[in-house]
Amino acid sequence: MTTSSPRPVTTTPTSRGSRGRGLEALRERHSGIPALIGKRLLQIPFVLLVVSILIYWLVEIVPGDPGRNALGPYATDEQVLLWNQQHGFVGSVLERYIHWLGGFVTGSWGESIIYGEPASDLILGRLGNSLLLGAYAFVLLVPAAIALGAVQAYWEARRPDRVITITLMSLAAIPEFVIGVILLIVFAVVLAVLPVHAAGDVGDNPLLRLRAMTLPAITLALGYLAVLARMVRTGAIESITAQYHRTAVLKGLTTGEVVRRHVVRNALIPTVSLLGIYLGTLLGGSAVVETLFGYPGLGALIVTATEKKDIVLLEAGVMVTGLVALLALLLTDLLFLVIDPRVRFEEAK
Amino acid sequence: MTTLAHPSAVADPRAVVAPPSSWRRVLVALLRRPTFTASVVIVLFWIVVAIGWRLFGVDPFADTGVRIAPPSAEHLLGTDRIGRDVLARLLAGAEPALQIGPAGTLVATALGSVLGLVAGFFRGWVDTILMRVFDVFLALPTLIFLLVIVGAFGTSTLVLAVAVGLLFAPGIARIIRSATLVEMGKQYVASARMQGESRLRIIVLELVPNILPTIIVQATLSLGSAIFIASSLSFLGLAAAAPSPDWGLAINENRVYLQGAPWTVLAPAIAIMSLVVAVNLIADNVKEVTRR
Numbered sequence A: 001m002t003t004s005s006p007r008p009v010t011t012t013p014t015s016r017g018s019r020g021r022g023l024e025a026l027r028e029r030h031s032g033i034p035a036l037i038g039k040r041l042l043q044i045p046f047v048l049l050v051v052s053i054l055i056y057w058l059v060e061i062v063p064g065d066p067g068r069n070a071l072g073p074y075a076t077d078e079q080v081l082l083w084n085q086q087h088g089f090v091g092s093v094l095e096r097y098i099h100w101l102g103g104f105v106t107g108s109w110g111e112s113i114i115y116g117e118p119a120s121d122l123i124l125g126r127l128g129n130s131l132l133l134g135a136y137a138f139v140l141l142v143p144a145a146i147a148l149g150a151v152q153a154y155w156e157a158r159r160p161d162r163v164i165t166i167t168l169m170s171l172a173a174i175p176e177f178v179i180g181v182i183l184l185i186v187f188a189v190v191l192a193v194l195p196v197h198a199a200g201d202v203g204d205n206p207l208l209r210l211r212a213m214t215l216p217a218i219t220l221a222l223g224y225l226a227v228l229a230r231m232v233r234t235g236a237i238e239s240i241t242a243q244y245h246r247t248a249v250l251k252g253l254t255t256g257e258v259v260r261r262h263v264v265r266n267a268l269i270p271t272v273s274l275l276g277i278y279l280g281t282l283l284g285g286s287a288v289v290e291t292l293f294g295y296p297g298l299g300a301l302i303v304t305a306t307e308k309k310d311i312v313l314l315e316a317g318v319m320v321t322g323l324v325a326l327l328a329l330l331l332t333d334l335l336f337l338v339i340d341p342r343v344r345f346e347e348a349k
Numbered sequence B: 001m002t003t004l005a006h007p008s009a010v011a012d013p014r015a016v017v018a019p020p021s022s023w024r025r026v027l028v029a030l031l032r033r034p035t036f037t038a039s040v041v042i043v044l045f046w047i048v049v050a051i052g053w054r055l056f057g058v059d060p061f062a063d064t065g066v067r068i069a070p071p072s073a074e075h076l077l078g079t080d081r082i083g084r085d086v087l088a089r090l091l092a093g094a095e096p097a098l099q100i101g102p103a104g105t106l107v108a109t110a111l112g113s114v115l116g117l118v119a120g121f122f123r124g125w126v127d128t129i130l131m132r133v134f135d136v137f138l139a140l141p142t143l144i145f146l147l148v149i150v151g152a153f154g155t156s157t158l159v160l161a162v163a164v165g166l167l168f169a170p171g172i173a174r175i176i177r178s179a180t181l182v183e184m185g186k187q188y189v190a191s192a193r194m195q196g197e198s199r200l201r202i203i204v205l206e207l208v209p210n211i212l213p214t215i216i217v218q219a220t221l222s223l224g225s226a227i228f229i230a231s232s233l234s235f236l237g238l239a240a241a242a243p244s245p246d247w248g249l250a251i252n253e254n255r256v257y258l259q260g261a262p263w264t265v266l267a268p269a270i271a272i273m274s275l276v277v278a279v280n281l282i283a284d285n286v287k288e289v290t291r292r
Helices: A022-061 A066-071 A077-086 A093-106 A119-154 A159-173 A176-190 A206-240 A243-250 A255-283 A287-293 A298-307 A311-339 A341-348 B013-017 B020-031 B034-056 B086-092 B100-122 B124-139 B142-153 B157-184 B187-194 B199-235 B247-257 B263-291
Strands: none
Touching: A022 A093, A022 A311, A022 B124, A022 B142, A066 A077, A093 A311, A119 A159, A119 A206, A119 A255, A119 A287, A119 A298, A119 A311, A159 A206, A159 B263, A176 A206, A176 A287, A176 B199, A176 B247, A176 B263, A206 A243, A206 A255, A206 A287, A243 A255, A255 A311, A287 A298, A287 B142, A287 B199, A287 B247, A298 A311, A298 B142, A311 B142, B020 B034, B020 B263, B034 B086, B034 B263, B086 B263, B100 B124, B100 B157, B100 B199, B124 B157, B142 B157, B142 B199, B157 B199, B187 B199, B199 B247, B199 B263, B247 B263
16 A cells, blocks of 8 residues: 555654643633644645546547547547537637536546446445445444554563554455455355355345445454554554653552553554544445445445446545545644643644 | 865765765675564575576476475475476576566666655646655555456566556655655755756756765665565465466465475465565664664
């Protein structure tokens, strides 16, 4: 995977001095939050705009004409021309881009070339499915990662720590579809306790639906587990060895209080920054997992759109996925402000 | 009057940072690690198979006449739905598996190193623009980026290698940039400047030898991920086409027969797993040994 840039954790506690305390700090704190959020809110449309231009330019390179792709080889040239005119595929690149952008912003995303349905209906429906699967995976992932990381930190550098590290790192290196296939063979074929297809004939029963989604959700979560558990481990070890932890113990707080008020809070800071990045990719839909389990999510839809050269669907799908990923980053920033007081002070300077 | 030694003779970085004996020390330390040697054996095995599978007398496309046969003495890994020998396809599949990933890593390392060096050396607006561009790239979901490229340029090996290269280049560039910034603060760069060495000369002859270990570590770390991504693409049917013995494609084609013929899926799954885990273990070992 790409090494995603960490969030702005530019905290240098030593250089803070006395300016970060008292009323002075309170004022800075309130001026810092809007600046940070404002920056992020400006960044989102900018990144999306760049991406949309990039895609539009790439689409121009696609061999073949969208009308011809939609209508097939037996349509007459007049029919193809008419279809192109109806769908806004005429004029110069700039005209077409502006036409598309205007449509996208106002909510008319065009008609899918392969399905002949409005792209917005298709994408938003699939997005719901992807969000559901992503949320399920997230619910499984976070407690597991925190538990494993805590176990590792508690037995640091001893056998449980090393065994968990090696197991998780090997798991992270294996592609999702390989893990998924092995899980399928074990749980669906040998043990036969879970269904092979994630969206088979389950009807409306939410419990059965959840059961069918369990394997894809576990597969999705396993891909992120290793790094996340590692983050929890590092964060916990750092806060256990920190001065404030010693102070808290020495001033007579109970173990529960120390863990709750000092260790957990500080250990979660690096973890939350990573969660934000993962949340975006998890919710955007994993094309691989969705394809393997036959789950009707957004990722699988975008893969189909690419294979069939459905430009309309591809562009709208990519924009929605990008938006979800960027909004997840924004959410992380907000969460940061709640958890880490240092961000509030530092950003104001 | 005492003759002062030429500045570059005193502070020649190549002599200090990575002399041949240091490389030998790294190699010896690596060979002492069992996970490293085991991984190298596995990777070498797949490389030999990828290059020479045609010499083993196997045919990945021939119909043996028996369909969906479980593993036996005749067909060690059984046959698939149209009677092809799974072992033959497994061996032949090593070739595509070792094409896109390594080629993409080469592209990524070359591009990422050059951009990182340029950003770190010139700083200022060059640095700012490059960093913003990398941010946009890193904000994009990995697979979506590849899908768009494949949608536009097709699925030839060259396109996929360049796409994987573009995908990994920003990550490498960031790290090379920070390594360059560290080196820029050192004395030898200042003395090279005072001697009037050209910028190109400083970058190629002074900086590159010093950040070479960082570049090598980044390249090995990227290789595992690149093979991972390439196999995911072939699983999605976006890299190899139907009769190809590609492992990812084989898993996708045979997953329908999972209940009746699990060996057709399990064999390529284990093959991918062994290759990717071995490459990652090599990278981890190299990283740990060079860090000291």
